[in-house]
Amino acid sequence: MQPSASNDIAIIGMACVFPGARNLDEFWENLRAGRDAIVDAPPERIEPQFFEHAAGELDRLYCRRGGFIGETLEFDPLRWGLMPIAARGSEPDQLLSLETAAAALTDAGYDGRDPPRERTGVILGRGGYVNQVAMSLIQAVRTAEEIVRSARALLPDLTDAQAAEIKRRYQGQIEGLGPDTIIGLVPNLAASRIANRLDLHGPAYVVDAACASSLLAVDQACAELASGRCDLVLAGGVHLVQDAAFWAVFTQLGALSRSQRIRPFHRESDGLLIGEGAGMMALKRLSDAERDDDRVYAVIRGTGVSSDGRASSVMNPSADSQVLSLERAWQRAGLDPRERGSVGLVEAHGTATPNGDAAELATLARVFGPPDGSPTAGLGSVKSMIGHAMPAAGMAGMIKAALAVHYGILPPTLHCEDPHPDVERTRFRLVHEAAEWESDGPRRAGVNAFGFGGINAHVVLEQHHTTRLPWAGARRQVPEGAWLRLAASTPEALAEALASAAPASGSGPCRLALLDPTPERIEHARSIVAAGKTFRDRSGALMFAPRGLAADGGRLALVFPGVESTFDPQVDDVARWFGLPPLPPAIEGDLERRGARVVLAGRLLHHVLAALGVRPWVVAGHSIGEWTALLAAEAITPRSLDGVLAALSPGTLAVPEVAYAAVGCGTERLEPFLAETGDIHVALDNCPHQTVLCGPAPRLGPVLERLRGTGVFCQVLSFESGFHSPAFEAYVEPIRRLVESLEIERPTAPVWSATTCAPYPDDPAGVRELFLEHLVQPVRFRRLTEALYADGVRLFVQVGAGSVAAFVEDTLRGRPHLSMAASSHRHEGIDQLRRLVATLWVEGVEVDADALLGPAGAAAKKSMPVSIRLGAPLLSIGEGMAPELPARAPSAPIEAGLDLSDPIARELVATSRALEESHLAVLAAWRDRRKAAPDSGAPARQTARATGPRETAWEEEFSLERYPFLIDHSFFSLPAGWPDPGDGFPLVPFTMTLSRMMAAAERAAPGKLAIGLERVVAYRWIPVDEPRTLPVTARFEGESRVVVRVGEHAEGTVVLADAWPEPPPPDREPLDDARPIEQTSAEMYATRLMFHGPRYQSVAELGVIGSDGIRGKIVEMPAEGALLDGAGQLLGYWIKAQSDRDRVAVPVMLERASFFGPPPETGRTFECTVRVRRFGARQVRADLELVDGGRVWARFTGWEDRRRPNEPWMWPVIQWPEKNTLARPIEGAPGCARLERAFADAITRDYFARRYLTAREWEAYRDLPERRKEDWLAGRVAAKDAVRLLLWERGMGPLWPIEVEIPTGADGAPEVRAPGELDLRVSISHKQGRAVAMVAEGVDPGVDLETIEARPPELERAAFTEREREWLSSRPEAERDGWRARLWAAKEAAAKRRRTGMKDPRRMEIESMDEECIDVAGTLVATRIEDGCAIAWTMED
């Protein structure tokens, strides 16, 4: 058989999103590391009740784990010309497919060049399942109707208006469905939208072949390419349908794992777990790809497809038919699968179902033959890490196989400790750990995907052989983190460009580069440009040059570091980004291996800089960096240097008893000492502040001691080598032979020697001689730096990690130059590289900055991603509805209106009774607890007398006077100079309570140290708005435990000891998905994300945040509990980052705390790690650790925060009360504001009462009966907001709610006290926690709110005149309730305006009425129906 090369298809671009991997890089990273992305199903995706008591019912699921790509999908609609609302109403899987398709094109290098649009196709594997928006449509159309029907069946008295309201509320929760978005529900749109948005004109369609869909798409794509119909095809698969209904399918099939694990090819595998995601490949004919210089991940040699025919049932796949698909693919490839070494890896379908695995192993044994004594091939399934992604599964497997072929690494498969016995019958073995892929011929892989119903597909992949630099043509998306770059001819012109809203990139020698161009940073840049002087931020994040060094003719040197750094160069991400093979894994150890790695890293970075267009004037190196320099300039060939490096096996360079030391001064200062001793030599003359000496260890010590005596800083180094010293001469001979074999070429740039401080000689013999000299001569780097400077070099780039740039800096300090590293331990590899490129660009160096930084100018626009919720939550009609329904009317018995012969009704009544009883029981218990509390707290002093020294008690005062710093722990912000600081609700932080408890225990047990806490519960806050004196008791439980109680507020156990315990090792584990926090702690406080005032602003630095916690630095402040409060604030920050609801959280409990040292002094800073253990709807549990200098000082486990309920709409008022309102203006009703929603519960209500009410108003509120509080507060909030809205309209600045007081006047009507001279009057109306208020100037306004409901006839007779009743009955039935409410509201409003009260409503007769206006006895009133209420307000005369 001849290879049919003409049919070969190249994979030139790939992209994917799978569980645990947001992109291709992360996916590969996870594959190599064997990361398990399986989790419990997030409650947002599958509600927990579906997992309860699963016993085979259709709607219960026994398996609760799977692979999920997240709770939301970040999508930038504007990038695609979509409105955000349209994006929200689109099927998320379509948006994901679109993004993934675009990313695959970018990965293939089509961001800078146009794809062949006319002949580009899109083929997408996608299942015909009910996706989430389709689900919403079903809910809106069918379920809503079903709910109404059910409600009518249960409640025969339900009025039409109520039924309509139920439906309206139910449907109101479903967002985004409408004419603009509904088209997206047509299933083929998943592919068509890609063609549409990317403007592609080849065929675009969806294929559905169940789990084989992706490979069918690839098979189709290969055919389209082979036939010549297409020149480029995007082929892939997507699956994003994880909800209870979809899981029910596989639950019923029994395909899901009962052990909650997916273990492909395990002896006891018991089923699959479901995953999700999307993958996409850009495919091209191989010949075209080679012509176009594309990067080729792998070549598709053949594809094969077969169906089982009658042979299979859904759960019993047919090995015969699978064999057919494999054989067809290998035949098409022109290869014999049974040949030795034919295949190195099979990425199996591997669903971990017992039947599936057995059939697949039988297939592999038949196609590839039994074990034949040749090395085994790898076998695996990515499903062990991400679950079974259904139609996308084939893509996950194929991308994995293609990357494995490309990088030559066999990625592991998880959870198969005990493989299926049939594995032994094949030529394959499971890959348990990532391993190098050893292969004599080209690396080859097979990929299986077998679909339910008996559809089988196989793909044969092969390594692509090329001699080209592998990244040619391949570019990745610009990394995250926006840069702003501007160029102009003069600083003035640049300042002008910067001042414009959308600065243009411009051109010229005056340049600015700015990382993360926030308005604040741009403002700062502006002042730097205005100063007109060169500015270089040390971290390379903001650079400005009126005229760059290179623009002025300065030359650039690449300087390669040697083995002087303990830091491993960070180049892995750089390699990935440029599509280069990664360095071999870092190896701790001998100098020789580290040296080889430094050379490799230098070469890699040099390749990258060359690819970015950086052309050095000269190259040089430090120590063995000089070898890298020779390589970089192609003065010697890599192959021949490899010989030298290989010869440097461990120990080659070790010269016994030679010690090295770095001393902090220049050689001139050392000369007298060295002249005296004779056998101590300068090995490296680095710079004026560093020289490295070497010599026999016993002789070096005294020299260092004398040097220290003269004030020179000395440090002995851990090298064991005789490099660069005469001591190495004896070792040169064996190397000489190797050096003779070096292949010397003419360099592409001059290589300067640090031995001669001049360019290397031209003749090969001279090069070899100098190469050897270099080993025994000192490195004269300082002189080399000076020599290069004299030659015109002004820009020094350190190509690797290390201190070479610092040496240059030290030598040239004060002279114009740039010295910067391409790799730094301070930043990720690609990040540092970007900083370097930005700096070089600013200095006028020719470099392809666009590639790494994005285009210059404003084009670096901020993307505006929206979060698209994944999963369709269960809907209900909401809490607020219930009171309006007759069944819940408080006076009516539960069974009222129910037909008790109906079993469902009986069940309902029984359930309600049981619920009611349990509520009553809870209430009773709670009341008892409150009664009991004072008994155990207040009489503490008496018990002290009664029980002797085992219990002591005293009183402590908590007040602002005693603890003035507590003003900085006020919950609410106040206007500047506000007379009563108590209005800000200052309270004792939980952490201060802890500290008081520990102090109390130490007081009770003098001489002992409080080293821990156990089970501390904060029952309630200790507010200090007024001074409070609380009893404190300390009761011993044994010798070392004291139970401390602070009034009724808090209780806990303090653990005592004589000495501090030994600390445990600190938690150094990285956080999951850790990313740096962009915000600074100062910004956090300035934006009031935290309420804390200066003395409690103890978060010094926000570090990184991950999915499971946060890290930062916290500092002790001069306020009790501030340090630990900072740890709590970090947790608070994490919570706020999770959700826009229920963001305020307060600590309420602590399981255990341990301290390993005395309390720190003010100013001491700790690294703090917060690990969130549980993130619940109400409770958040975390462990906190404080570390200083590598030592754990304190550790808290089971720290519990309670999240205070608040909804997103409340947040602006919580944060900036002086600029936001809870109530909203009513359109067309001047002066009116309406609080549309009731507070969710009493805690929220009290919280906002504190925010809105002055101390005086709070007293009035506090004394109200509980059931009246809600309405009263709603009215006050609406009134204050109406006043504030009106004053803002008149131009008044920020105004806090407490600056407006709404006292009750003598006649019981509300009045207004507000800043300013205006004569403001107010009217309020409230119903069921909602309210409207109206404010007017100089006249009395009247406003009223009425719910729309059927009224008894008596009421109608009492309220309306005969004429009014006649008019009402002439209205159509459906409108009657609404009009009745409007008329009534109008009368109320008119009466309020007259301040008479409604004595006899019939006297307030209605003269005329229409939609616009109702004339109530001469008072004109406007009315409107909104949200099931009638609102009426008096109109201007």
Add this chain to the structure above:
Amino acid sequence: MSETLDVIRGVIEDVVGPEWSVDRPITMETSFGSDLELESIEFVALAEKLQARYEKVDFVRWLSEKELEEIIELKVGDVVTYIDTCR
């Protein structure tokens, strides 16, 4: 104390240039390593300048008692305090 801090600020500027980062002043809390991103060479240069300024202060002794990592994590405040205790 603030006088010492001012001197140190000046010396830092000599060594690392006037602008080490955007809009962050050098305070007692500024760390030589994580904030100023000082290389060890620069620290030696800094120590030398301080030594010249404060003859009685034995920086070398003080520093040689510390590990390199400790030195890098030193804060400006640590140096201020040390200088002030020597005088």
